[in-house]
């Protein structure tokens with residue numbers, strides 16, 4: 294992992310740099326100090342709708358090197374309002390990607406100003422991890438599914454308590470280190486602090502992971518839209534592919550109805566009284582939705598199926614909250630065992646810290662803390 298904020302021990306001189314420039318206003322997110330620094334970029338590690346992400350090291354004096362960082366570059370002035378910097382500056386949690394430095398720089402290519410966010414760098418995304426297993430016709434071990442799902446829920450517990458809704462939960466926005474089992478939520482480009490009675494746009498979130506109320510055009514949604522995304526991500530880890538693959542926006546609801554059954558008319562009305570799209574009110578399968586969950590997610594065991602059935606529900610108020618998810622028996626194994634086996638490894642590795650809750654988290658958890666923290670850690 295990265296030697297962030299301190300001198301890097303990694304010899305990156307034998308890796309070929311792709312770009313180098315000086316930035317005058319590099320602000321440290323930890324200390325708020327502003328310094329002139331040299332930035333050396335090594336390779337592109339991501340490209341998204343709004344910008345590119347490169348791996349880079351930075352130095353104030355060419356002797357002390359910091360990094361590697363993942364530097365996300367996004368145009369500084371656009372019509373689209375990104376609250377990413379604002380949100381990353383206030384978050385501090387083991388399951389949220391850490392912002393280390395930020396600065397602006399004019400691109401020599403298009404002469405536009407780009408915001409640069411230098412974050413801790415993790416080796417992979419959950420999307421790559423899932424597709425690697427699927428490609429080899431293998432399943433992600435249930436222990437890994439539990440480990441990753443738990444950490445996403447813990448990150449959400451923290452974000453949602455701050456009122457922050459991520460609004461784009463999907464496997465490519467979840468970073469993982471498969472060797473240590475550590476997971477961090479990234480990409481706060483769509484995130485927003487939701488306020489009661491303040492409308493927000495419903496056209497957010499990538500299609501396969503959109504909560505039903507968003508599909509219906511609800512503008513008074515809550516942070517529970519992220520919980521739907523978490524359910525989709527858990528399902529995808531179990532199945533090896535996205536569980537609801539609608540070919541167009543409104544067909545997405547049909548895919549959901551194929552697993553959950555038809556949406557209730559009341560739910561549709563409360564989501565958006567003006568909705569005039571397809572209702573999918575006829576059952577699309579025979580038998581119960583429980584039997585559908587069992588068919589698709591049988592290998593998640595009784596507890597896994599129970600958790601998914603309580604997370605993937607139409608009504609956001611009934612969908613489990615992050616603390617109820619953390620307290621679900623599906624995660625009991627993580628409390629009992631101390632080790633896991635990373636992919637293709639026969640050497641057990643200590644699980645990352647999962648119960649080192651801060652005072653703030655303990656406050657949010659309230660009486661649930663007793664159900665979540667293993668007895669021997671209290």
Ligand SMILES: Nc1ncnc2c1ncn2[C@@H]1O[C@H](COP(=O)(O)OP(=O)(O)OP(=O)(O)O)[C@@H](O)[C@H]1O
Nearest residue numbers: 339341342343344346363412413414415465480482
């Ligand atoms: N801290 C990081 N460490 C390692 N890789 C990262 C990091 N941050 C981003 N990436 C990589 O860059 C990709 C794009 O990053 P990000 O999702 O933040 O950009 P985006 O422009 O909002 O993308 P999208 O439009 O796909 O949501 C990620 O999917 C991931 O592969």
